[in-house]
Structures are given as structure tokens and as C-alpha cells.
Amino acid sequence: MNVILISVLSLGGIGALSALILYFVAQKFQIFEDPRIDEVEAVLPAANCGGCGYPGCRAFATACVKAESLDNLVCPVGGAPVMEKVASILGKTAATITSTIAVVRCGGSCEYRPRVNVYDGVKTCAIVHQLYQGETLCSWGCLGFGDCEAVCTFDAIHINPQTLLPEVDEEKCTSCGLCVKACPRNIIELRQKGPKSRRIYVNCVNQDKGAVNKKVCTVACIGCSKCQQVCNYDAIIIANNLAYIDDEKCKLCRKCVDVCPTNSIVEINFPPRKTKTETSSNISITEQ
């Protein structure tokens, strides 16, 4: 009986003492963490993709709570609805977000840009890019080995086995920008999604002279500036033999699409045209 009593008392004593020490230590080293961080994190998509520029959703939530205004803080995955929720938790106003989407600016499928040699080394774009120009003669365009596909955490970009070009799944793409960073040739760009997902862009990044790249790829931009002349909104810039459509200025009038002699300007998600113009845009990409 005595033995039991001693052991209970001594163990209990040690326990009480430890609890006391722990209590004071906890008081001494207490870290105050804003409870709103947890709340903000709960509404974030928990994708931890890094698209916002912070390492993971919690870091972004912390940044949101600490920041004075939410102007430069955008969760590209959640978009406007999530940022509004975050703003309502924090009592701040969310920045206006234009929803963007990844756009692959190369139209050189096997049909338009034939492959002239066989690469049988490691199948990643990064290695091929530092090694040579690639299997086609275009040293600017898509290599087709799918670094973008490998890096996408949302399963939103895939290499089409027919064209050997990446295609973006509009439903799944969150415009986190991982593929933009992964592409060694800077072909992928985040562009405005546009009203009803309608977009017009130059489907080429080749900066060679027109005469040179016409031989290499039949849908390359040759920098002829016809689109620039026809544009009423100054939305088209020609630099380094390449047209670029500024998505902030573009009013989606589609005049440039009609005049492009190489069909390198493409329109997406527009309704089919009336019979007269339908023939001229025979390569316009329809909704996937």
C-alpha cells in the first residue's frame, strides 16, 4: 500500500512540477499569431502552387493579413471570388482582378512546321533548348517535349500527340504561371481571358525576318504589319519582325485576323462567322 502511495505521489508531483514549468515557458515564449491568418487560409484554394509569388497558401495568407491594402496580392487560382472573401475577412477592399489564362503562342504543328531531324536524348525542353534549336528549323517555337505539362499541378496543359503542341484546358487552367516559367522559349504567356473567354492573339514568337521564317513554318508571323495598319485601337505593336497584340487595348474586332496573310493571328471562342468570312479564317481554333 505504502509503495503504491509513494509512486502515485512522486509521479503526480513530477507531473505537477512539469506542468508548472510548461505553463511558465508557454507564457514566456508565447507567439501571437493573428487568428485571421487561419481564416484566410481556409478560404484559399490550398493548391500551394506558388502562382501568387509566395511559397504556399499560408505564406500568402500571412502576407494578406500583414499588408495594408490588397492591391498587389492576387490569388490567381481562386480569382475574384476568393479575393473578395479574403477582403471581407480582413475588412479591406480587394483589387479588381482581370482573370487571365495561359496562352501558348506557337502554331507550328507538324503540318505547318515539319520536323527535319530526330532528337533521341533526354526528352525535356530545358535540355533540348540549351543543346540546339530543336527538331524543326524554327529556333523560337515550341519544342514539344512537354516541360509545361510536367510542371502543371492542375492537369490543365497537355501536349497534343497530333500537333505536338501544348493545349490549355480552359476549365482547369488557373493561370498560376508555372508553365510560363517552365517554358525555356518563353512561348506561354498569361493573357486576359476576355469577355466570354474570347481572345485574339498572335500565335507566334519567331523574331526572324519574314523571308527566313516563311520557309521554316507556314504559320509564322512575318512582321508584315498589315494587322497594325488595320487596327483602329493601336493595340498591335510590331517589334523584331513580330506582331504583338496588347490585350488591354484589343477590342476583339477581328479585323487583324482577316488580314493576316499567314494566319498567325488566331481567334478563340468566337461564334462561327457568316459564310463570307468563314473561308478566310480556316485555321481559327475552336473551343476545346
Added chain:
Amino acid sequence: MKTFKIGGIYLEEYKLSAGERTKVITLPQQVVVPLRHYAGKPSIPQVKRGDFLKVGQLVGLADGFVSANVHSPVSGKVAKIDNALDAYGYKYPSVFIDVIGDDWLETIDLTPEVNHTCELTSSEIIKKIAESGIVGLGGATFPTHVKLTIPAGKKAEVLIINGAECEPFLTCDHQLMLEKGEEIIVGVTILMKALNVKKALIGIECNKNDAIINMKKWAKTEEGIEVVPLQTKYPQGCEKQLIEALTGRRVPRGGLPVDVGAVVQNVATTFAVYEAVQKNKPLIERIITVTGKSMSKPGNFWVRIGTPLSHVVEQVGGIPEDTGKIVAGGPMMGRALFSLEVAVAKGTSGLLFIPSAEAYRKKVENCIRCAKCVFSCPMGLEPYLLMNFGEKMLWEEMEKNQVLDCIECGSCSFICPSHRPLLDYIKNGKVAINNIKINSNN
């Protein structure tokens, strides 16, 4: 026999064109002279469209320190200055010259007599080499005058002439030593004078016995030059390995050969130095080996810089029928070509036709941890580990494991029984790390 201590592999030699006397490739209709032959800035064009040029006339002026002059290899009219594909498939500014006759500049001495006396001082020699646009002809094409300019506070003690030619198939340096032994020795004395050193070592692998005998014969005529036979082992021709083999000194990590008092020059470069200093002839032609197992007549050829490879192929009898891959350079460090429309550059040491049966890579299998790559690496690295990091893009880890020491000799990829693409990932890692460094410096 001497050799380097760490790593290295023994390769089958396939020196099919050994002892073939050099022939001259006739002039093509048009040459494309790249203004960028080396890891450096492109030179600034000094001619314009429609200009008539003579052989040896300056075409591109060096821009900055690590850059070299470019001279016209032919006489003719400048057709255009435009971007042209190099062997890597990227476009760089080049001068297109339509060949008219073969009219040399009067200042160039074309007599075959060997001129032994050189009255110039050290700095005059280096200036002349810089003017002549000489770059390392072993393949790295680093400007020679930069190598000869010893940084302040360091001192060169020994000049090392690289006649190892450790790559299989290639025989151009071998043939040069057989035919131009006397000139090379004069070149060595000029380089010794430029560096102000009293001792020169010529390292030649023992599979080139006739070259060793020939070079020994000529080396006796001058003081301080010693010909050293080396064991045949790859990559003995790499600068750091050659220094270790000949002097026993090891270049410190991240250091230059001059840190251990050595300066290394290739035999072809030495010959170019001789021609530049004694004959006033800039670097406008080089010797290349055209070879392959299925070629009927492999050989060594003198070819003007800028000659399209398609013209070279035509002159040597066309592409063998079963060719699957054409490599510019040797089989180990050369580069597979995607087109024959690229021009011979200063660093093109050979053209190798690989039969299609051997042209493709074998299936990649899992690493079996045999450590053959570790034993073969001449720099003492762990290629399997670097590849693992490379696959996961862990650049910092790669750098911690000294990936930047890699000399890209390819021994690891060659020896791997699972055919793993070790060097591909290592090279990629090196580029990525260097890019990160450049970006952080800006």
C-alpha cells in the same frame, strides 16, 4: 608511362585516317564566315556588302577582351552580312562571301621554307597573335592571346603543348605533327618566348608512335623542349588532365592552369601561331578529319574556315549510305549535326559519320548503383548523384556537389551500363546555375 591519376576510360581508338596525307579541299562557291567562333562576343564586321576582299583581309574586329579577330578565308565579293545557323542551330551574324579566284594579301608569306628566327618581343608576339585572330583549335576556341596574357601576380613556368588527341577517330593533330613537325617546334619556341618560360613539354599519347618519333627528332634542334609519351587514356587532352599527367600538379578547384604555372596550347594552335608570327598568315584555314566506319576513304583535309560542310562532304565522296548521324568533332565531345548547311568554324576538328545501327541512344534503364561513373570521372565527381539532383531541378544541391567542375568529357555517360543520360542533366544544371549567377549579379 605517364597519365593522370583520377578516373578516365580506355576507348577503342578507331584511328581510321591515321597516316593519311592531308589533302586540300577546293574552294566552294560561297563561304559563310561566322563572326562568332568562340565563347565570347561576336566581332564587329569591318566590311560591307559589295566589298572585294583578298585572302587574309580583316573581316571582323574583336569586340572586348574575350573576343578574336576574323579574317577572310577566300578572295571575293561580300554577298551579304546576315545571320546564319551555327552548328548549334542558333543564328549568329556571319559574313557571306562569293568566291572569286584565290588572291592572297601581299603581306602573307606563301613560301614553304621554314623560318626559324623570330626577333619580336613577348608583347609583340601576343599582339600579333591577337591580330591574327587565333583561338584554341582543340575545340573550345578560347582566344589564344587571352591565354597567353598572364594575370598580374602569377607566373608561367612551363608551356604544355597538347598533342594527346585522346578522342577516338580524330587524327588531324596526329597528321599535323607528322607533316609540320619542324613548324610546330618553331611555334613552340615562339610561344615560350611570348610566355617567357624556359621549358616546354609536348604530351603525345603512345598510340601515335610515329608522331612521337618525329616530334622528338625536331625537338632536339631547340633547347628546353621535351616530348613526353603518355598512356592512351581518355580524356587526356583536357587541359587539367594533361597538366596533371605531365607535371603531376593539380589545378585547384575553380582555378586556371596558370595557378600551377602551366599554360596549355594545342598543336594545331601552335602551328597557327607559327604561321601568324613567321608567315604573317592569319587563322583562315584548319585541318579536319573526315572519318567514319563505313567511309571508303577516311582522311585529313585542309579546309578554309567558313566552307559549308555540305561542300566538304561532296569533296570527300559523299555521305556513306548507311549513315545515321553526322557528328562535328569527335565521338565523345562532338556535336551531332542537324544540317550540313553549317560552315566549318575555327573549332571544327572533324566530321564523323556514324552508321545508323550505332546512331541511336540505347534504352535508359534504372541506376544499378555500380559506381562506374564515379570511377570514370576524371574530376572526381559523382555523376549519378548530380543527375538525380538535375532531374529534380535542385540546382543548389548540384552546385554544392561541385557540378561546375565538370569538364563535360562524357566518360560517365559512355561507361554507364544502364545508358543513363548523365551528362545531359549535368550540362543542363551547369547552364541553369550559371544563369542564376548572372541574374543575381545584375
